[in-house]
Amino acid sequence: MTSRPLSGCPPVIPSHAESFGPFGCDARNAAVARQRQGAGGLHGQAESQQQLGRRRLLSSLLLGGSIVPVAAGLLRVPEARAAQQPAQGTVQGAAQGGGTPTTGVNGDQGYESAGSFEIVADFYGPGPSGVVVTEEGRIFVGFPRHAVNHKGATLGELVQGRVVPWPTAALSLPSSAAPADRLMSIHGMTMDTQGRIWAIDDGKLAGQPLQPGAAKLVCFEPSTGRLVHKIVLKAPALLPDSHMNDLRVDLTHGQAGTAYVTDSSFGHSPALVVVDIASGQQRRVLATHPSTQAEPGFMAVVEGVPLVYTPGKPPRFVVGGADGITLSPKSDRLFYAPLTSRRLYSLPTALLADPTVTDAALAAAVKDEGEKGTADGLATDAQGRIYTTNFEQDSILRRNTDGFFDLMVHDPRVLSPDGIFCTKTHVYCTLGQWNRLASFNGGQDKRKPPYHLIRFPIEPVATYNAEEKI
Numbered sequence: 001m002t003s004r005p006l007s008g009c010p011p012v013i014p015s016h017a018e019s020f021g022p023f024g025c026d027a028r029n030a031a032v033a034r035q036r037q038g039a040g041g042l043h044g045q046a047e048s049q050q051q052l053g054r055r056r057l058l059s060s061l062l063l064g065g066s067i068v069p070v071a072a073g074l075l076r077v078p079e080a081r082a083a084q085q086p087a088q089g090t091v092q093g094a095a096q097g098g099g100t101p102t103t104g105v106n107g108d109q110g111y112e113s114a115g116s117f118e119i120v121a122d123f124y125g126p127g128p129s130g131v132v133v134t135e136e137g138r139i140f141v142g143f144p145r146h147a148v149n150h151k152g153a154t155l156g157e158l159v160q161g162r163v164v165p166w167p168t169a170a171l172s173l174p175s176s177a178a179p180a181d182r183l184m185s186i187h188g189m190t191m192d193t194q195g196r197i198w199a200i201d202d203g204k205l206a207g208q209p210l211q212p213g214a215a216k217l218v219c220f221e222p223s224t225g226r227l228v229h230k231i232v233l234k235a236p237a238l239l240p241d242s243h244m245n246d247l248r249v250d251l252t253h254g255q256a257g258t259a260y261v262t263d264s265s266f267g268h269s270p271a272l273v274v275v276d277i278a279s280g281q282q283r284r285v286l287a288t289h290p291s292t293q294a295e296p297g298f299m300a301v302v303e304g305v306p307l308v309y310t311p312g313k314p315p316r317f318v319v320g321g322a323d324g325i326t327l328s329p330k331s332d333r334l335f336y337a338p339l340t341s342r343r344l345y346s347l348p349t350a351l352l353a354d355p356t357v358t359d360a361a362l363a364a365a366v367k368d369e370g371e372k373g374t375a376d377g378l379a380t381d382a383q384g385r386i387y388t389t390n391f392e393q394d395s396i397l398r399r400n401t402d403g404f405f406d407l408m409v410h411d412p413r414v415l416s417p418d419g420i421f422c423t424k425t426h427v428y429c430t431l432g433q434w435n436r437l438a439s440f441n442g443g444q445d446k447r448k449p450p451y452h453l454i455r456f457p458i459e460p461v462a463t464y465n466a467e468e469k470i
Contacts, residue, residue, distance in 0.1 A: 115396075115409040115456060120428070121158055122450030126150040127432035130189030130246070130419040131453060132197050134222050140166060140197060141430065141453065142186035142419070146204035146243070146266075147437050155186045155199060158453075167225030179203065180213030180232055188246030188377075189419065192257065193331075197222050200247045200261060203233075215244050217259055217275060231259075231275055237282040241267030245323050246377065250331040253353035254278060260334055260352065262292075262322040270294065270321020270338065274352055285352070285359055291336070291345040291366050292322040298340040300374055300392045302435050303415075309340070316440055324378035326386060335386060337375055344369040344386075344399070372399060377420040379427065381458055387427055389417035396420070396429060396456075409456055426455045 120139070130142035139158040143150065153165035153172040165172035171183050188200045196219050203214025215238055219229035233244060245264040251257040256278035263271050263284075271287035286292045299308045300317060307317035320339030327334055327349070335346045346367045351357045374392040381387070386399040387408070395410040396417055408427070419430040430453050436446035 113411040114407055115411070117409050117411070117414075117454045117456040119413075119452050120455050121453040123163070123453070124449045124451075126152050127434065127447065127451045128419070128430040128453060129187050129432060130199060131421050131428050131430050132189045132191050133421055133423050133426075133428055134191070134195065135423070138222065139428075139453070140189065140222075142189050142199060144187045144202060144204075145185040145206060146187070146202055147206055147434070147439065149206040149208070154183050154201075167220055167227070178213060179211045180216065180230075183218070184211075184214045187244070188262075188325075189421075190246075190248050191421075192219075192249040193251050195222065196220065196228060198247060198249050198259070200244050202242075202244045204243070204266070210238075210240060210242065215242065217247065217261070219249075229256075229277060231277070231280050231282070233261075233273070233275075233282060237273050237275075237284045239263075239265070239267075239269050241265055241269055243320075244273070245320075246325050248325050248327045248334065249277075250327060250334075250349050250353065252331045253349055258349070258353040260325060260327075260336075260349075262325045262336060264320040264323045264339055268294075268319075272322055272336065272352075274355075276353075276355070281355065283355060285362055286322075286366070287359075289359075289363050289366065291343075291368070292338060294319045294321050294338055294340040295342075300340070302392055307435075307440075314442060318434075318440065324375050324388070326378040326380045329380060329382055329384050335369065335378060335380070337372065337378065337388075339376060342371055342373055344372040344375075344388075370403065372405075373397060376416070376418050377429070379420040379422045381422045381427070382424065387420055387422065389420055389429060391416050391435065396427070409454075413452065414454070422458065424458075426457055428453065428455045 126143040126148065128141045129144050132140045141156055141158065141163070143152060143154050143156065145154055151174055153163055153169075155166050155172045156163035157166040158164075170177075175182055184201050184203045184205060186199045187202045190198050192198060198217065198219045201214070201216045201218060203210055203216065213232050215233040217229065217231040217233070218227065220226065221228055233242075238244075243264045243266045245262045247259055247261045249257055249259050254276050259275040259277060261273040261275065263269075263273055269287065270292045271284045272292060273282060273284055275282045297308070298319075299306055301307070302317070309315060309317050309319040318339065322336055323339035325334065325336045332349055333346050334349050334352060335344060337344050346369055347362065347365055351362060351365050372388050373390045375388040376391055377389045379387045384401050388397045388399060390397055393410065394412055394414040396408045396414065398406040398408050400406065414429075414431060416432050416434045416436075417429050418432045418434065421428045430451070432451050433447040436448070438445040
Protein backbone atom coordinates (compact mmCIF):
# COMPACT_ATOMS: atom_id res chain seq x y z
CA MET A 1 0.00 0.00 0.00
CA THR A 2 1.14 3.57 -0.50
CA SER A 3 0.52 6.88 1.13
CA ARG A 4 -1.95 9.08 -0.69
CA PRO A 5 -2.05 12.85 -1.14
CA LEU A 6 -5.04 14.73 0.16
CA SER A 7 -6.75 14.78 -3.20
CA GLY A 8 -6.35 11.04 -3.71
CA CYS A 9 -7.79 9.72 -0.48
CA PRO A 10 -11.05 7.75 -0.58
CA PRO A 11 -14.13 9.09 1.18
CA VAL A 12 -14.32 8.51 4.91
CA ILE A 13 -16.83 5.83 5.88
CA PRO A 14 -18.61 6.38 9.22
CA SER A 15 -17.99 3.64 11.78
CA HIS A 16 -21.07 1.61 12.77
CA ALA A 17 -23.34 4.37 11.45
CA GLU A 18 -26.31 2.10 11.96
CA SER A 19 -25.88 2.60 15.71
CA PHE A 20 -25.27 6.34 15.92
CA GLY A 21 -26.46 7.95 12.70
CA PRO A 22 -24.50 10.93 11.34
CA PHE A 23 -21.84 11.52 13.99
CA GLY A 24 -21.98 14.84 15.79
CA CYS A 25 -25.79 15.21 15.93
CA ASP A 26 -27.05 12.60 18.40
CA ALA A 27 -24.07 12.90 20.71
CA ARG A 28 -23.86 16.67 20.84
CA ASN A 29 -27.60 17.20 21.20
CA ALA A 30 -27.70 14.75 24.09
CA ALA A 31 -24.61 16.12 25.81
CA VAL A 32 -25.35 19.81 25.32
CA ALA A 33 -28.99 19.51 26.31
CA ARG A 34 -28.02 17.70 29.49
CA GLN A 35 -25.34 20.25 30.36
CA ARG A 36 -27.55 23.25 29.63
CA GLN A 37 -30.90 21.99 30.94
CA GLY A 38 -29.81 19.84 33.87
CA ALA A 39 -31.66 16.67 34.80
CA GLY A 40 -34.89 17.72 33.11
CA GLY A 41 -34.38 15.36 30.19
CA LEU A 42 -34.25 15.95 26.46
CA HIS A 43 -37.59 17.66 25.91
CA GLY A 44 -39.40 14.67 27.30
CA GLN A 45 -37.69 12.12 25.08
CA ALA A 46 -35.87 9.18 26.62
CA GLU A 47 -32.23 8.82 25.62
CA SER A 48 -31.24 5.79 23.62
CA GLN A 49 -28.52 3.50 24.94
CA GLN A 50 -26.17 4.96 22.34
CA GLN A 51 -26.93 8.57 23.26
CA LEU A 52 -26.60 7.83 26.95
CA GLY A 53 -23.32 6.02 26.42
CA ARG A 54 -21.81 8.81 24.39
CA ARG A 55 -22.91 11.45 26.88
CA ARG A 56 -21.36 9.43 29.71
CA LEU A 57 -18.19 8.95 27.68
CA LEU A 58 -17.84 12.68 26.96
CA SER A 59 -18.32 13.56 30.63
CA SER A 60 -15.73 10.95 31.59
CA LEU A 61 -13.21 12.30 29.08
CA LEU A 62 -13.43 15.82 30.45
CA LEU A 63 -13.29 14.82 34.10
CA GLY A 64 -10.58 12.20 33.77
CA GLY A 65 -12.68 9.10 34.39
CA SER A 66 -11.28 5.72 33.47
CA ILE A 67 -12.25 3.94 30.29
CA VAL A 68 -10.06 0.90 29.85
CA PRO A 69 -9.40 -0.98 26.58
CA VAL A 70 -11.75 -3.85 25.84
CA ALA A 71 -10.64 -7.46 25.98
CA ALA A 72 -8.86 -8.94 22.99
CA GLY A 73 -11.15 -10.30 20.32
CA LEU A 74 -14.11 -8.05 21.09
CA LEU A 75 -13.05 -5.27 18.73
CA ARG A 76 -12.39 -5.46 15.02
CA VAL A 77 -8.81 -4.33 14.50
CA PRO A 78 -6.51 -4.27 11.46
CA GLU A 79 -5.12 -7.61 10.39
CA ALA A 80 -1.90 -8.66 12.06
CA ARG A 81 1.22 -7.46 10.29
CA ALA A 82 3.92 -9.82 9.12
CA ALA A 83 6.79 -10.34 11.56
CA GLN A 84 9.26 -8.78 9.14
CA GLN A 85 8.42 -5.08 8.93
CA PRO A 86 9.67 -2.31 6.66
CA ALA A 87 12.09 0.35 7.84
CA GLN A 88 11.27 4.02 8.42
CA GLY A 89 11.32 4.88 4.76
CA THR A 90 8.17 2.89 4.04
CA VAL A 91 4.75 4.42 4.59
CA GLN A 92 1.53 2.49 4.24
CA GLY A 93 -2.04 3.87 4.18
CA ALA A 94 -4.90 4.66 3.73
CA ALA A 95 -7.21 2.34 5.67
CA GLN A 96 -10.56 3.11 7.16
CA GLY A 97 -10.90 3.63 10.90
CA GLY A 98 -13.74 2.82 13.21
CA GLY A 99 -14.82 -0.25 15.12
CA THR A 100 -17.80 -2.37 16.05
CA PRO A 101 -20.00 -2.30 19.15
CA THR A 102 -18.23 -4.05 22.03
CA THR A 103 -20.87 -4.23 24.74
CA GLY A 104 -24.29 -5.72 25.31
CA VAL A 105 -27.48 -3.90 26.16
CA ASN A 106 -26.49 -3.52 29.81
CA GLY A 107 -22.84 -2.71 29.12
CA ASP A 108 -21.16 0.68 29.29
CA GLN A 109 -21.67 2.12 25.82
CA GLY A 110 -18.60 4.30 26.37
CA TYR A 111 -16.44 1.29 25.49
CA GLU A 112 -17.57 1.44 21.88
CA SER A 113 -15.59 3.09 19.11
CA ALA A 114 -17.09 6.36 17.97
CA GLY A 115 -16.62 8.73 15.09
CA SER A 116 -15.11 8.31 11.65
CA PHE A 117 -11.44 8.45 10.82
CA GLU A 118 -9.10 7.33 8.09
CA ILE A 119 -5.61 5.91 8.51
CA VAL A 120 -3.64 8.05 6.07
CA ALA A 121 -0.28 6.37 6.70
CA ASP A 122 1.38 3.65 8.80
CA PHE A 123 4.96 4.17 9.96
CA TYR A 124 7.61 1.60 10.79
CA GLY A 125 10.80 2.64 12.55
CA PRO A 126 10.80 5.97 14.44
CA GLY A 127 7.52 7.20 15.87
CA PRO A 128 5.97 10.38 14.42
CA SER A 129 5.16 13.59 16.28
CA GLY A 130 4.50 16.90 14.51
CA VAL A 131 2.54 17.07 11.26
CA VAL A 132 1.74 19.77 8.68
CA VAL A 133 -0.41 19.43 5.55
CA THR A 134 -0.30 22.05 2.80
CA GLU A 135 -3.28 23.24 0.76
CA GLU A 136 -1.98 21.10 -2.10
CA GLY A 137 -2.13 17.99 0.10
CA ARG A 138 1.60 17.58 0.74
CA ILE A 139 2.20 15.97 4.13
CA PHE A 140 5.25 16.70 6.31
CA VAL A 141 5.99 14.78 9.53
CA GLY A 142 8.55 15.18 12.32
CA PHE A 143 10.33 12.21 13.92
CA PRO A 144 12.06 13.45 17.13
CA ARG A 145 15.20 11.82 18.52
CA HIS A 146 14.93 12.85 22.18
CA ALA A 147 13.44 9.48 23.27
CA VAL A 148 15.16 7.21 20.74
CA ASN A 149 18.24 8.47 18.88
CA HIS A 150 17.26 6.93 15.55
CA LYS A 151 19.19 7.10 12.29
CA GLY A 152 16.27 8.03 10.07
CA ALA A 153 15.02 11.41 8.92
CA THR A 154 13.92 13.76 11.68
CA LEU A 155 11.81 15.74 9.18
CA GLY A 156 10.29 14.07 6.16
CA GLU A 157 7.70 14.41 3.43
CA LEU A 158 5.39 11.52 2.58
CA VAL A 159 5.94 10.88 -1.12
CA GLN A 160 4.66 7.82 -2.99
CA GLY A 161 4.83 5.53 0.02
CA ARG A 162 8.18 6.77 1.33
CA VAL A 163 9.42 9.13 4.04
CA VAL A 164 11.69 11.40 2.02
CA PRO A 165 14.17 13.40 4.16
CA TRP A 166 13.18 17.05 3.88
CA PRO A 167 14.15 19.68 2.91
CA THR A 168 17.38 17.78 2.17
CA ALA A 169 19.01 14.61 3.38
CA ALA A 170 21.99 16.67 4.57
CA LEU A 171 19.77 18.63 6.96
CA SER A 172 17.38 15.89 8.05
CA LEU A 173 19.61 12.83 8.46
CA PRO A 174 22.30 12.43 11.17
CA SER A 175 25.62 13.96 10.21
CA SER A 176 28.82 15.43 11.60
CA ALA A 177 27.66 19.00 10.96
CA ALA A 178 27.46 21.39 13.89
CA PRO A 179 24.18 21.14 15.84
CA ALA A 180 23.18 24.66 14.75
CA ASP A 181 23.64 23.71 11.09
CA ARG A 182 21.46 20.60 10.93
CA LEU A 183 18.13 19.36 12.21
CA MET A 184 18.64 17.43 15.42
CA SER A 185 15.20 16.43 16.73
CA ILE A 186 12.10 17.90 15.08
CA HIS A 187 9.13 17.83 17.45
CA GLY A 188 6.22 20.29 17.13
CA MET A 189 5.28 21.71 13.73
CA THR A 190 2.90 24.35 12.41
CA MET A 191 2.12 26.52 9.40
CA ASP A 192 1.85 30.30 9.46
CA THR A 193 -0.79 32.32 7.62
CA GLN A 194 1.60 32.75 4.67
CA GLY A 195 1.74 28.98 4.18
CA ARG A 196 5.30 28.54 5.47
CA ILE A 197 6.27 25.50 7.53
CA TRP A 198 7.64 26.11 11.03
CA ALA A 199 9.16 23.49 13.31
CA ILE A 200 10.68 23.41 16.76
CA ASP A 201 13.94 21.48 16.89
CA ASP A 202 14.15 20.44 20.55
CA GLY A 203 17.82 19.68 19.91
CA LYS A 204 17.89 16.68 22.23
CA LEU A 205 19.41 13.32 21.33
CA ALA A 206 18.47 10.45 23.64
CA GLY A 207 21.12 9.82 26.28
CA GLN A 208 23.08 12.98 25.49
CA PRO A 209 23.11 16.46 27.04
CA LEU A 210 21.63 19.34 25.10
CA GLN A 211 24.36 20.81 22.89
CA PRO A 212 24.85 24.53 22.18
CA GLY A 213 23.03 25.56 19.00
CA ALA A 214 20.91 22.41 18.89
CA ALA A 215 17.57 23.84 20.08
CA LYS A 216 16.13 26.20 17.49
CA LEU A 217 13.17 27.40 15.47
CA VAL A 218 13.25 26.80 11.73
CA CYS A 219 10.98 28.04 8.95
CA PHE A 220 10.90 26.64 5.41
CA GLU A 221 9.18 27.62 2.18
CA PRO A 222 7.36 24.39 1.22
CA SER A 223 7.47 24.98 -2.55
CA THR A 224 11.27 25.23 -2.64
CA GLY A 225 12.50 23.86 0.69
CA ARG A 226 14.35 27.14 1.22
CA LEU A 227 15.28 27.94 4.82
CA VAL A 228 13.55 31.26 5.54
CA HIS A 229 14.31 31.63 9.25
CA LYS A 230 16.57 29.93 11.76
CA ILE A 231 16.58 31.19 15.33
CA VAL A 232 18.86 29.39 17.77
CA LEU A 233 17.46 29.35 21.30
CA LYS A 234 19.84 30.48 24.03
CA ALA A 235 19.99 31.09 27.77
CA PRO A 236 18.24 32.47 29.73
CA ALA A 237 15.24 31.52 27.55
CA LEU A 238 16.77 28.05 27.13
CA LEU A 239 17.64 25.94 30.18
CA PRO A 240 19.84 22.82 30.33
CA ASP A 241 16.73 20.69 30.98
CA SER A 242 14.50 22.46 28.46
CA HIS A 243 12.19 20.42 26.27
CA MET A 244 11.10 22.80 23.55
CA ASN A 245 7.95 20.94 22.64
CA ASP A 246 5.61 22.78 20.30
CA LEU A 247 5.08 26.20 18.74
CA ARG A 248 2.66 28.54 17.03
CA VAL A 249 3.51 31.58 14.90
CA ASP A 250 1.62 34.88 15.04
CA LEU A 251 2.23 37.24 12.11
CA THR A 252 0.07 40.02 13.55
CA HIS A 253 2.60 41.14 16.18
CA GLY A 254 6.19 42.18 15.55
CA GLN A 255 7.92 43.31 12.37
CA ALA A 256 8.20 39.74 11.04
CA GLY A 257 5.90 38.05 13.52
CA THR A 258 6.19 36.40 16.92
CA ALA A 259 6.66 32.73 17.79
CA TYR A 260 5.29 31.18 20.97
CA VAL A 261 6.97 28.00 22.21
CA THR A 262 5.98 25.61 24.99
CA ASP A 263 8.90 24.33 27.08
CA SER A 264 7.43 21.29 28.83
CA SER A 265 10.87 20.63 30.39
CA PHE A 266 12.77 17.36 30.74
CA GLY A 267 13.14 18.35 34.39
CA HIS A 268 10.86 20.52 36.49
CA SER A 269 11.23 23.98 34.90
CA PRO A 270 8.46 24.46 32.32
CA ALA A 271 7.50 27.84 30.85
CA LEU A 272 6.45 29.65 27.70
CA VAL A 273 9.12 31.14 25.45
CA VAL A 274 8.31 34.16 23.27
CA VAL A 275 10.52 34.85 20.24
CA ASP A 276 10.52 37.99 18.10
CA ILE A 277 11.22 36.64 14.63
CA ALA A 278 12.83 39.76 13.15
CA SER A 279 15.36 40.36 15.92
CA GLY A 280 15.66 36.87 17.38
CA GLN A 281 15.00 38.37 20.81
CA GLN A 282 13.62 35.69 23.12
CA ARG A 283 12.31 35.67 26.64
CA ARG A 284 11.05 33.10 29.10
CA VAL A 285 7.69 33.89 30.73
CA LEU A 286 5.31 32.42 33.33
CA ALA A 287 8.05 30.06 34.52
CA THR A 288 6.44 29.62 37.94
CA HIS A 289 2.81 30.28 37.05
CA PRO A 290 0.35 27.38 37.63
CA SER A 291 -0.81 27.57 34.00
CA THR A 292 2.55 26.27 32.74
CA GLN A 293 3.27 23.79 35.53
CA ALA A 294 2.61 20.07 35.90
CA GLU A 295 -0.21 19.44 38.35
CA PRO A 296 1.17 17.97 41.62
CA GLY A 297 0.03 14.40 42.23
CA PHE A 298 -1.55 14.16 38.78
CA MET A 299 -2.75 10.66 37.89
CA ALA A 300 -3.79 9.39 34.47
CA VAL A 301 -5.30 6.05 33.54
CA VAL A 302 -3.62 4.98 30.29
CA GLU A 303 -4.40 1.63 28.66
CA GLY A 304 -6.29 0.69 31.81
CA VAL A 305 -3.34 1.33 34.14
CA PRO A 306 -3.35 4.14 36.74
CA LEU A 307 -0.08 6.05 36.36
CA VAL A 308 1.42 8.62 38.71
CA TYR A 309 4.82 10.25 38.51
CA THR A 310 6.55 9.72 41.86
CA PRO A 311 9.87 11.56 42.36
CA GLY A 312 12.66 9.22 43.44
CA LYS A 313 11.06 6.15 41.87
CA PRO A 314 11.46 4.69 38.37
CA PRO A 315 9.24 6.75 36.05
CA ARG A 316 6.04 5.14 34.82
CA PHE A 317 4.53 8.31 33.45
CA VAL A 318 5.87 11.51 31.97
CA VAL A 319 5.59 14.66 34.04
CA GLY A 320 5.31 17.67 31.80
CA GLY A 321 4.44 21.33 31.97
CA ALA A 322 3.31 23.61 29.12
CA ASP A 323 2.88 21.38 26.09
CA GLY A 324 -0.16 21.76 23.84
CA ILE A 325 -0.49 25.17 22.18
CA THR A 326 -2.74 26.78 19.58
CA LEU A 327 -3.77 30.22 18.33
CA SER A 328 -7.22 31.66 17.72
CA PRO A 329 -8.05 32.18 14.01
CA LYS A 330 -7.18 35.90 14.24
CA SER A 331 -4.04 35.22 16.32
CA ASP A 332 -5.38 37.49 19.05
CA ARG A 333 -5.38 34.80 21.73
CA LEU A 334 -2.99 31.97 22.60
CA PHE A 335 -4.36 28.78 24.16
CA TYR A 336 -2.04 26.35 25.96
CA ALA A 337 -2.05 23.54 28.51
CA PRO A 338 0.40 21.54 30.62
CA LEU A 339 0.74 17.88 29.67
CA THR A 340 -0.02 16.62 33.17
CA SER A 341 -3.14 18.67 33.75
CA ARG A 342 -6.75 18.69 32.63
CA ARG A 343 -7.13 22.45 32.36
CA LEU A 344 -6.88 24.82 29.43
CA TYR A 345 -5.47 28.35 29.70
CA SER A 346 -5.28 31.37 27.41
CA LEU A 347 -3.63 34.78 27.07
CA PRO A 348 -4.10 37.79 24.78
CA THR A 349 -1.23 37.84 22.30
CA ALA A 350 -1.10 41.65 22.39
CA LEU A 351 0.32 41.33 25.90
CA LEU A 352 2.36 38.20 25.33
CA ALA A 353 4.17 39.60 22.30
CA ASP A 354 5.01 42.89 24.03
CA PRO A 355 8.48 42.66 25.63
CA THR A 356 7.67 45.56 27.97
CA VAL A 357 4.84 43.67 29.69
CA THR A 358 6.01 42.22 33.01
CA ASP A 359 5.60 38.63 34.07
CA ALA A 360 3.27 39.78 36.83
CA ALA A 361 1.04 41.52 34.28
CA LEU A 362 1.00 38.41 32.11
CA ALA A 363 0.09 36.25 35.10
CA ALA A 364 -2.81 38.56 35.90
CA ALA A 365 -4.07 38.24 32.31
CA VAL A 366 -4.06 34.44 32.19
CA LYS A 367 -7.56 33.04 31.78
CA ASP A 368 -8.45 29.60 33.10
CA GLU A 369 -10.65 28.23 30.32
CA GLY A 370 -11.76 25.24 32.39
CA GLU A 371 -11.61 21.48 31.98
CA LYS A 372 -10.61 19.96 28.67
CA GLY A 373 -9.52 16.45 29.71
CA THR A 374 -5.94 15.27 29.35
CA ALA A 375 -4.26 16.54 26.22
CA ASP A 376 -1.00 16.58 24.31
CA GLY A 377 -1.41 18.47 21.03
CA LEU A 378 -3.98 21.21 20.39
CA ALA A 379 -5.23 22.69 17.11
CA THR A 380 -7.77 25.30 15.99
CA ASP A 381 -9.99 25.27 12.91
CA ALA A 382 -11.17 28.28 10.91
CA GLN A 383 -14.31 28.57 13.06
CA GLY A 384 -12.23 28.92 16.23
CA ARG A 385 -13.04 25.46 17.57
CA ILE A 386 -10.19 23.78 19.45
CA TYR A 387 -9.32 20.11 18.92
CA THR A 388 -7.74 18.41 21.93
CA THR A 389 -5.90 15.10 21.85
CA ASN A 390 -6.93 12.93 24.80
CA PHE A 391 -4.21 10.38 25.56
CA GLU A 392 -6.05 8.99 28.57
CA GLN A 393 -9.14 7.97 26.61
CA ASP A 394 -7.80 7.20 23.11
CA SER A 395 -9.88 10.10 21.82
CA ILE A 396 -9.92 13.47 20.12
CA LEU A 397 -12.38 16.07 21.39
CA ARG A 398 -13.50 19.40 20.00
CA ARG A 399 -14.12 22.41 22.20
CA ASN A 400 -16.70 24.61 20.52
CA THR A 401 -16.76 28.38 20.80
CA ASP A 402 -19.59 28.16 23.36
CA GLY A 403 -17.36 26.07 25.64
CA PHE A 404 -19.18 22.80 25.06
CA PHE A 405 -17.41 19.74 23.71
CA ASP A 406 -17.97 17.23 20.91
CA LEU A 407 -16.41 13.77 20.85
CA MET A 408 -14.87 13.47 17.39
CA VAL A 409 -12.98 10.16 17.56
CA HIS A 410 -12.78 7.40 20.17
CA ASP A 411 -10.98 4.17 19.28
CA PRO A 412 -8.31 1.88 20.84
CA ARG A 413 -6.02 2.63 17.91
CA VAL A 414 -6.01 6.34 18.79
CA LEU A 415 -3.19 5.60 21.21
CA SER A 416 -1.14 8.55 22.48
CA PRO A 417 -2.51 11.12 20.01
CA ASP A 418 0.23 13.73 19.68
CA GLY A 419 0.78 16.19 16.85
CA ILE A 420 -2.45 17.59 15.42
CA PHE A 421 -3.10 19.90 12.47
CA CYS A 422 -6.23 21.40 10.88
CA THR A 423 -6.69 21.99 7.17
CA LYS A 424 -9.84 23.58 5.75
CA THR A 425 -11.52 20.19 5.49
CA HIS A 426 -9.79 17.71 7.82
CA VAL A 427 -7.99 17.25 11.12
CA TYR A 428 -4.76 15.21 10.95
CA CYS A 429 -3.17 13.58 14.01
CA THR A 430 -0.10 11.42 14.67
CA LEU A 431 -0.32 8.44 17.03
CA GLY A 432 3.14 7.68 18.42
CA GLN A 433 2.54 5.29 21.37
CA TRP A 434 4.83 7.38 23.59
CA ASN A 435 3.32 5.90 26.77
CA ARG A 436 4.90 2.57 25.74
CA LEU A 437 8.45 3.92 25.55
CA ALA A 438 11.11 1.99 27.43
CA SER A 439 11.77 4.96 29.72
CA PHE A 440 8.27 4.53 31.21
CA ASN A 441 8.23 0.74 31.29
CA GLY A 442 11.29 -0.37 33.24
CA GLY A 443 13.57 -0.31 30.21
CA GLN A 444 11.25 -2.41 28.03
CA ASP A 445 10.11 -0.84 24.78
CA LYS A 446 6.46 -1.86 24.48
CA ARG A 447 5.67 0.07 21.33
CA LYS A 448 4.19 -1.99 18.50
CA PRO A 449 4.61 -0.52 15.03
CA PRO A 450 3.02 0.55 12.83
CA TYR A 451 2.40 4.01 14.20
CA HIS A 452 -0.43 5.86 12.51
CA LEU A 453 -1.25 9.17 10.92
CA ILE A 454 -5.02 9.56 10.89
CA ARG A 455 -7.45 12.16 9.68
CA PHE A 456 -11.15 12.89 10.08
CA PRO A 457 -13.40 15.46 8.38
CA ILE A 458 -14.35 18.86 9.70
CA GLU A 459 -18.06 19.08 9.03
CA PRO A 460 -19.45 22.50 8.14
CA VAL A 461 -21.29 24.43 10.81
CA ALA A 462 -25.05 24.03 10.31
CA THR A 463 -27.06 27.27 10.18
CA TYR A 464 -30.81 27.63 10.56
CA ASN A 465 -33.32 30.46 10.14
CA ALA A 466 -36.88 29.90 11.30
CA GLU A 467 -38.06 32.88 9.25
CA GLU A 468 -36.58 31.65 6.01
CA LYS A 469 -39.20 30.92 3.36
CA ILE A 470 -39.14 27.48 1.79
